[in-house]
Amino acid sequence: MAIRQDIHNSEIPALCRACEARHRGVCGALTPEQLVELSRHTTKRKVEPGTVLVSDSDTIDSYANVLAGVVKLTKTLPDGRQQIVGLQFAPDFIGRPFKQESSITAEAATAVRVCAFPKTSLDRMISQAPELGHRLHLQALNELDEARYWMLTLGRKTAAERVASFLHLIARHGDPEAESEGEISFDLPLTRADIADFLGLTIETVSRQLTKLRKDGLIAVENNRHVTVFDVDKLERRANI
Amino acid sequence: MAIRQDIHNSEIPALCRACEARHRGVCGALTPEQLVELSRHTTKRKVEPGTVLVSDSDTIDSYANVLAGVVKLTKTLPDGRQQIVGLQFAPDFIGRPFKQESSITAEAATAVRVCAFPKTSLDRMISQAPELGHRLHLQALNELDEARYWMLTLGRKTAAERVASFLHLIARHGDPEAESEGEISFDLPLTRADIADFLGLTIETVSRQLTKLRKDGLIAVENNRHVTVFDVDKLERRANI
DNA sequence: GGCGCCGCTTGATCCAGGTCAAGGCGATGC
DNA sequence: GCATCGCCTTGACCTGGATCAAGCGGCGCC
Structure with a gap:
């Protein structure tokens, strides 16, 4: 005992x-x-x-x-x-x-x-x-x-699809802070440089794609870290899941 | 018995x-x-x-x-x-x-x-x-x-490096027909289209890179299938193994 | 033989994403 | 307060590889 x-x-x-x-x-x-x-x-x-x-x-x-x-x-x-x-x-x-x-x-x-x-x-x-x-x-x-899923991503997806796929991954794995009917918030655990190294892109391309998602109203970003995805379905469509 | x-x-x-x-x-x-x-x-x-x-x-x-x-x-x-x-x-x-x-x-x-x-x-x-x-x-x-090795290849290598890496893979796995002091011959088990799908490239790029390797005297190709690598070390260097 | 098909090569052109360069901005230190 | 640094964004330009198009050569079929 x-x-x-x-x-x-x-x-x-x-x-x-x-x-x-x-x-x-x-x-x-x-x-x-x-x-x-x-x-x-x-x-x-x-x-x-x-x-x-x-x-x-x-x-x-x-x-x-x-x-x-x-x-x-x-x-x-x-x-x-x-x-x-x-x-x-x-x-x-x-x-x-x-x-x-x-x-x-x-x-x-x-x-x-x-x-x-x-x-x-x-x-x-x-x-x-x-x-x-x-x-x-x-x-x-x-x-x-x-790994094989990411081989497909690295070999065949566009930059926009890769970044959306990455956000989707983090949304699933990182502990979500808030989630309600398709909206979800989380902190990015990686810097832009890390994201680029994960997606086979450059920092600049990652940054531009995030800006695009922001301007298109799919996400909001605070302090470069905290991300809110407004519509996970839309994100998935961009990611070509 | x-x-x-x-x-x-x-x-x-x-x-x-x-x-x-x-x-x-x-x-x-x-x-x-x-x-x-x-x-x-x-x-x-x-x-x-x-x-x-x-x-x-x-x-x-x-x-x-x-x-x-x-x-x-x-x-x-x-x-x-x-x-x-x-x-x-x-x-x-x-x-x-x-x-x-x-x-x-x-x-x-x-x-x-x-x-x-x-x-x-x-x-x-x-x-x-x-x-x-x-x-x-x-x-x-x-x-x-x-799979992780190929993630590196797909994410970060150039077309030339990818094709060299692929030839190196086949040279190791496909049963070599002839091998002597750095020279090795084998049949490609894949079409150009398959090679392209493996390397995240297009048929045309694969073809051009093979032509380049041929013109540079690293390989010989017969009937689009049978490949002879004259210097495996040189190939490895091109592949950035 | 001639014809069409398939797999491949080669050339011309285009463009997505890389490269280079210039800030912005918050944090940290003096 | 100001300087520095790290991280990020944005713009201008460049280029590697994609796209489009033409042609070649082997092979099966009529």
Whole structure:
């Protein structure tokens, strides 16, 4: 009983509830005993925007769950051209199971809270708890679906469609602050430069497209960050979802 | 013993050997008994280029292994713009575990041999053979890595770099016919239109870039299909790998 | 043989989005 | 208050790749 108490006193259960909320994340698949075991090796960190969590060249020795904030996954060409290849929202899992190096950089796009644990202890648990492996498999498949969706966007959509698609993505993922009959407000977790790197565009083009959406009365923007979409259906039509 | 004989007389072991060769595919993870079980529901098909194996809107009720040829995975916008989001070579696995519909179309790019089996029987085996689930998990992670690599290509590379990257991909995956000290020959499994849909370009641009590579003495092309790369290193440099 | 079709190449022109440059504006520091 | 900095917007211009159009060569068919 002491052990159970221990779990509930720790912050793990909160994490797990968050994971359950979207049927992703790691912890929901573990038994209380495994949670306690894992919590021994767990470190929660709060990091500033711009902090590199996993670097391109690193060997990976830890996994992490995103508890709050947004993490961008990037790839960079030798000459510096950069592409964001994924965005991780809470309670997504960060890491590349079954492989030593990642070929991808993970960087905090906003202030981020992560719950990190060593690769070895999670890998051990995967072999013990098949449900856990299944969860990770599911997340990989979801990320694959998303990556392929963005391949279509990057390969075939116009700048206007890309920006609308991006706003649609954030409207779905970022915790909406206000929502009522087709209207929705949220804070952009990314700078214009990040948005450009995500959409394969330049800062200027992103800015112009946002201006256009504003002038067309589809959105309002305050302080360059806070966006209100007046009609999500119209936005979807622009995005060619 | 009759059973074992049965396995070796069927074509399954060949398939399995092919799978093993690249540590992908499904069958290597099964016990002989499971193989026999699976082989009961297995149908081998030889299909023409252009045959749709899985359609966008379909509910998925079967999986398949690619035995020979190349299958293209495509996504299409309502107005017809198309993007190839993945190429499956033997012995890749086709299908989307844990989900009813695919959001992706799978179409034979060349003449293709596939080994198909009903989703239900494989799903049953996944729960019995953890190693099998693990294989599928690995393939999903590999495909994710590839998809993200192509996101970088689609978002940030020039037409010249994209075409070089594509040739490099085929040189690695398509069975090389001749290879010696940096020189390599192969048949393109895709038409110019397919290449364009893969690279987010137009037919004309692909054609012009191939002409440029030819004039620069990096490649030779016969009958629009057969390509010889004279210096793989040089090609890689053009591709900005 | 001749004809049409298909896949590909090549040339001429156009334009969406990139590049370059000049501010605007809020935050931070002196 | 003023200077600096980071982030964003806007305008002017340029260009890589799209679009439009013509033609070529192999192949199947009448």
